[in-house]
Amino acid sequence: MQNGTAIEIKALKKIYENGFKALNGVNLEIRRGEIFALLGPNGAGKTTLINAVCGIVRPSSGTVAIGGYDNISQYRKARSLVGLVPQELSTDSFETVWNTVTFSRGLFGKANNPRHIEDVLKRLSLWDKKDEQIRHLSGGMKRRVMVAKALSHEPEILFLDEPTAGVDVELRKSMWAQVRSLRETGITIILTTHYIEEAQEMADRVGIINKGELILTEDKKTLMQKMGKRQMIFVLREQLTTIPSELGSYPLTLEKDDNGGKLILTYDAETENDISDVLDNLKSHGIRPKDIYSHQSSLEEIFIELVEVK
Ligand SMILES: Nc1ncnc2c1ncn2[C@@H]1O[C@H](COP(=O)(O)OP(=O)(O)O)[C@@H](O)[C@H]1O
Ligand SMILES: [Mg+2]
Incomplete structure (x- = not known):
């Protein structure tokens, strides 16, 4: 000891x-x-x-x-x-x-x-x-x-x-x-x-x-x-089959649903992220989100996830 x-x-x-x-x-x-x-x-x-x-x-x-x-x-x-x-x-x-x-x-x-x-x-x-x-x-x-x-x-x-x-x-x-x-x-x-x-x-x-x-x-x-993850969620008008490769430098994931689906940008709460930069890039690929909102995972969510997995 x-x-x-x-x-x-x-x-x-x-x-x-x-x-x-x-x-x-x-x-x-x-x-x-x-x-x-x-x-x-x-x-x-x-x-x-x-x-x-x-x-x-x-x-x-x-x-x-x-x-x-x-x-x-x-x-x-x-x-x-x-x-x-x-x-x-x-x-x-x-x-x-x-x-x-x-x-x-x-x-x-x-x-x-x-x-x-x-x-x-x-x-x-x-x-x-x-x-x-x-x-x-x-x-x-x-x-x-x-x-x-x-x-x-x-x-x-x-x-x-x-x-x-x-x-x-x-x-x-x-x-x-x-x-x-x-x-x-x-x-x-x-x-x-x-x-x-x-x-x-x-x-x-x-x-x-x-x-x-x-x-x-x-x-x-x-x-x-760890819990300080933030997400910016771009709600899409039209289905995307894949994320354009030029956008590969951004931490983006694609989530499909019955509508247009969502593009989700996940980043640390501490790192600066220029959302307008991402938006410009999306635009230049003809992707115009119909809605954008942010989400921050809380200790509560982490806790619930941990406790439910077990
Ligand atoms: N004397 C006891 N006999 C049988 N089961 C008990 C006894 N004391 C507590 N428990 C059970 O053990 C579990 C843990 O209880 P406890 O340590 O009081 O939990 P917590 O403080 O986290 O709410 C509970 O399911 C409780 O019902
Ligand atoms: Mg107790």
Whole structure:
């Protein structure tokens, strides 16, 4: 395991008692200090994966090392390095914010450290609510209390399982800002989401999971470049049998349909392309499109394609 590695997951499988295969051999390395988004549809195995890493679900086979410690044979060491905000929030407590967060720390056998609890509450904009009962807080504050609890024992790695599921847009954005500010403290963050925008917004790297398999792990920037394909579509009046060879220098493809068909120019979002140049060339070959429109593939389309192929 390398120094820059926070978590190393190898050949992880989980078959539930009823025989359901929720994880089918996942290999994944999480780097120190990164925000990693595990993106996948409902039922893909995100929660199972996180729970298996955090020791809540026992893997059927495979290994997980957290900061170099095996999460089964060296459970306490491994577990002390991670904080988990579970998908299901339990937040109708009569306890105060301060007591709940302090109690969470105690569960890890750590000595009291009011300074740390204060830091965490301030960072999450909960300081002025420290004496409030949790049940009296707004939904967004309750979520932040869950994050504060997960940070109470000073973990190096924070798991957020669907941090903004069912939350309105405004709250989602403020949660994103909070997570970004946490990352500045050097903590490694792994979040699961089925919101593509969330992965796009937050992550340094994205892993796409479907049916218990990690089908892609990629730097977000690379993924964005891959998805940054643009198309200019020329709707034709008359059928073309082939693309004139003089137009061969353009990345054109011909798509036939019941009408005149379409000529499709595909290019990277980043490269400049002179559409009028292409148009002139088409014209000089007697090709006059009756309509022109552009199309940009989104992460959503890529995601759907990936997830449907499998
Ligand atoms: N305790 C369990 N017993 C049997 N099947 C389960 C259990 N927990 C989850 N599953 C199934 O495993 C699959 C993955 O679930 P989960 O990890 O919660 O997915 P996600 O978090 O990506 O929505 C789902 O099909 C779910 O129904
Ligand atoms: Mg889940």
